[in-house]
Amino acid sequence: MNVATMPSKAQPKLRLRNVSKEYVAPRTGQRTLAVSDFTLDVRAGEFLCIVGPSGCGKSTVLNMIAGLDQPTGGDIEMDGHHVRGPGAERGVMFQDYALFPWKSVRDNVGFGLRHGTPGAGLTAAERNDRVNHFVNMVGLAGAEAKFPHQLSGGMKQRVALARLLANGPDVLLMDEPLGALDAQTRMVLQVELLRIWGEAAEEGDRKTVVFITHGIDEAVFLADRVVVMSSHPGRVSAVIDIDIPRPRRESIRSEPRFGQLTDEIWSLIRDEAYQAIA
């Protein structure tokens, strides 16, 4: 490993350089430029939120970082290495959950630990403890034996969250992870998420999070920086630093700075949001 590829404080965790993605429909040959010229550095230990109108390419960007989709242009690096495909160090929580229908809640949460690399070196008891811990954390104790089709939308989302966290990835890629939850549960899990991310820990010990959301206040509450995307094609239209000190408590929601930042971001996407539904 030479100096250039060595992870260091200065080097970003994720580096997206002029990334673009064009979909070509297999039959008609119709082309959709979903993302274009997307350049962004995500710092190690950073909590980064992406907001933008529906269909602007947020999920596409996330899938490319995950290695599930290949960019048609540009380059994505993690720790200085070109991203070739998916890996357990980049955990994904999908917008539509992607739970295994034939697995119970417990087995869904433990799937990666049981069959994947995150469970390597753990005893069965340790795996079990970890599964129980995260099942309890998302408030699904008592529903462990249920199957996904027996769960509400919000419960499914919490299973997906527990599954991601149980795998303990280095980078968490989350696509609207709290979107299906009621306001109270969402607020509780936002705080919990900040705790797991390592808000109280040294900056060097934090995980790196890329978090897509439709909630501007959610983005401001959670993020170090908020990326605002515009659509057709999807690109970065602004990056806002959230200079609200950590650890963040519920009370910051009523502070003037919180309102200012929320307004600022809303004014950036308002026009497009209206256009999208016009």
Add this chain to the structure above:
Amino acid sequence: MVSLMETRTAKELAEVASESDVDRKAGARYPGSVRAQGRFWQARWFIVVRAFSVFIGIWYLVALWVASPIQMPSPFKVLEALIALGRTGELFDHALISATRLVISLVISTLIAVPLGFLMAMNREANAFIDPIVELLRPISGIAWIPLGLFIFGVGGTLPIFIMAYVAFFPLLLNTIDGVKSIDRKLMSAAETMGVSRSARLLHIAVPAALPSVMVGFRIAFASAWAAIIAAELIGSPSGLGFAIEWYRQLLMSPKVFAFIAMIGAIGYLCDLGLRTLQHKLTPWAEGMGIGQ
């Protein structure tokens, strides 16, 4: 069974019918609810008895009208024959022989068709190679192979097994391919982001994801094979239900012919019921997703 029908007035029947409708809705809404399920099953049972009684009634009337015990024996004559054949054990001997052949043929067919289906669904080249052959053979009825089979296997147990395995092969293969192809790509992706190896993804995602469709294929395969066994045994076998039918036909003993036919129907019905139960047990999630039943 018949008297159960007669003691109910039309009004009562209507009430029972509407009640069972409500039960069915309740059962659909709360599939896990024990109470709803119990009453639901009762209603189902009643519907079966009612349909069966009407069938027997019509049969009886037709038999009266035809008035020829050889062309159309009455249900009571057939019941007598059933009891007589049951006493001597002949009925069960032939049924056991046929059922054994059925099981052997389904095992052979499953062992070939299911892995082949996985291969064809996941490997483009394998599919390009095998698919034309399958499509060429598929329209050829199993019965068409009986004359050739007689040359190759002669009269015996092998011919019916071959014919049934052949007939069962196609629904199993096509449903397996279908099941594997319709696996949600997202689930594979999710597993990839958890560092799950290719072989583990095959075992823990592809196999369970395809299972509901394979089960549907298996039920169709069973029904086709069971339908084909009679033709195969009629001509190519010295034993089994099909042979017994042909034997008693030549002796002009129609009630016994009908008794064996009834046995075929009963075994087919019960096996399908069993397979359906197995399907519910093995793939409970598929019902929630709207497949199955």
